Amino acid sequence: MAVFKQEKVEDFYEVGEELGSGQFAIVKQCREKSSGQEFAAKFIKKRQSNASRRGVLREEIEREVSILQQIRHPNIVTLHDVYENKTDVxxxxxxxxxxxxxxxxxxxxxxxxxxxxxFIKQILEGVHYLHTRNIAHFDLKPENIMLLDKNVPLPRIKLIDFGLAHKIAEGAEFKNIFGTPEFVAPEIVNYEPLGLEADMWSIGVITYILLSGASPFLGETKQDTLGNISAMNYVFDDEFFGHTSELAKSFIRQLLQKDTKKRLTIQDALNHPWIKSNEHKEEPSKVPERKRERRQLKTKRLREYTVKSHSSMPPNNTYVNFERFAQVVEDIAAMEDTFSQLALAHDGLQEDIDALVSIYNEKELWYKEESESIRHELSQLRYEFRKVEAQRRSVQEDMRNVEGGISRVSERYKERHAHFEALQKELGAELQWVQEVVGSFQVTGSNGGFPNCSFSSVFNADVNEALKELLNRTCGGELLTGINLDQQR
Incomplete structure (x- = not known):
């Protein structure tokens, strides 16, 4: 498997102007920063998915790279390095x-x-190198036959674009429909097994055009062209081949054989007399003037062909458009990723909201239950409060009544106390009077009264007892406080 460097190509090369473009590839000139050497950078758009038809499948790019890595020949373009990014190889x-x-x-x-x-021989030598390694190019056409440097006497041919190249495995049947209709072999048109012989057919078409300036099978439409190929509908018109050698026409005729077994192999082509006979001919400048003038017509027709073929091909902006498309796809993918993240965030948020709603509902139910309980308790408290308030007012009323009673008792007490004090004074006066009376009895006894008679003591005792009993019944004994009934004067 081919290994592609994952670094950015711009870090190692200065990428310059565009040199050419294809359906899904664009070639730009570049300069290696470390050595200053000039190269060509071929940017190939990768297909982003197998379901898409835009871009080149990675395995096809790997096949092209693998083939180029096996090739080292003067007439074949050389691969120097391979880089890969998200969209391109x-x-x-x-x-x-x-x-x-x-x-x-x-x-x-x-x-x-x-x-x-x-020039034909150089093409053959490059193809010979490929065919000896069982590699078929499958896209040989004038656009893929380049010159390394045109400012030399004999420019070197370089075969390029190995995007359709395959290594033909022995015993394995390989079929495909690809290539440019004007140059494809009949077996491609008829979807038959393919091999190295398909390249030889393309060389025959290239030689025909090179010598005549006309295309052997080109029709008004693509279907006409393919029909001409399948029917072998071509001729050597005298208008175009009137001055062409029979060896040249024989070379072309042996290449344009529908039966692949009769078609020249690459080794046969190199050994063909037309190729061999012209290997050491004199310089073109020594060719007689008459023939040079006739050859000029072919050059003129070739110029007309190249102008027509180039002008008939619309500017290929597929890569540029696809690059824009790929950028749009990338932007859309980024947006989809963002939307996916938003959707995930939304789902997560929705779960959180659902959880919060569930918690809220539970809390609301709990609050309702608690509220009912609190309302009941508040109602009970209000009832108790009203009851206590009524009791408080009753107690306050009772206290006011008690205070009124206390005031009345206090007044009565004051009255009684005043009456008591008056009685005490009156009683004290009476007692004093009694004592004086009793004292008078004692005096009489001593002057000649009753001898041996203790009248005073007896009388005093009886009087005291009588007075105490009387006072106790009347005033509860309080009037006797401070009064000594036994006092003797």
Whole structure:
């Protein structure tokens, strides 16, 4: 499995202007910061899900990278490094700055078969390197045949774009429908087992166009083109091949064979007399003037073909649009993540609200029960309070009555006390009188009264007893306080 570096490519390379773009890839010039060397950065949009049809599946990118990592040949673009981010896989490739082969040849004033074979042979050598390793390119076309540097006498061919390349396993049947309709082999059109022979068909179509400026199977529509391929509907029109050698037409005819077993292999193509016979021909400048003028027509037609083929292809903004789409998808995904988090938060909040509502309902029920109990207790307290209040008022009334009674008793007491004091004084006066009377009896006795008679003592005792009894019945004994009835004067 191919290993992709997860660092940001911009940390190691300065990415510059765009060099070209495809459906899901864009190529930009870049410069390595550490060495200053120039490269091409191919940004390939990854498919975000298997259900989507936008972008390239990761396994397809891994296959392309794996094949490029096995290749080292002068006529094939070289892979330098691979980076990956969230949306793209970035292939750092050898910078091929010479442009397309057909554009280069279309700008020439003349073209000979000898010059053509020099470029065809380089294509064959690159394909030979692939086929000896059982690798089929499956997308050989003028746009994928580039020049390393066009400012040299014989520019070097570079085969690029291995997005459709497959390693053909022996004994395994491989079928697919892909490629550019103008250059695909009949077995692709008919969905038959595919092999290395499909590349040889594409080389035959490329050679036909290179020598004539016309496309052998191109129709008005894509279906017309595929129908022409399946029906082998092509000819060598004298208008385009009137001055082309029979060896060249034989080379093309042996490549454009519907039966893959009859089609030239890569080794057969390299050994074909047309390729071999032109290996050491004289320089193009030494070709007779008459032939050069006739060759100029082919160059003119080739120029017309390249202009037409380029102008017929609308500007490919798929990658740019997809990049915008991917950004929108990423934004939507971020929004969905946010919404998911909000939904989770909402669910959590709803659970909290439900729990709070449940607690509130329980508390409300408890408060109602407590409120009923408190209302009952308050009612009981109000009843008790009114009862106590009534008792308090009754006690207050009783206290006022008691105070009134006490006042009356106090007045009566004062009256009694005053009466008592008056009686005490009167009694004291009476007692004094009695004592004086008794004293007078004692005097009489001593002067000649009754001898041996203790009248005073007897009388005093009886009187005292009588007075005490009388006073006790009348005043409870209180009047006798302080009065000594036995006092003898």
């Amino acid at each position: 970035v292939l750092i490739l050898e910078l091929v700055s010479g442009g397309e082969l057909f554009d280069f040849l279309a700008q020439k004033e003349s073209l000979s078969e000898e010059e053509a074979t020099q």
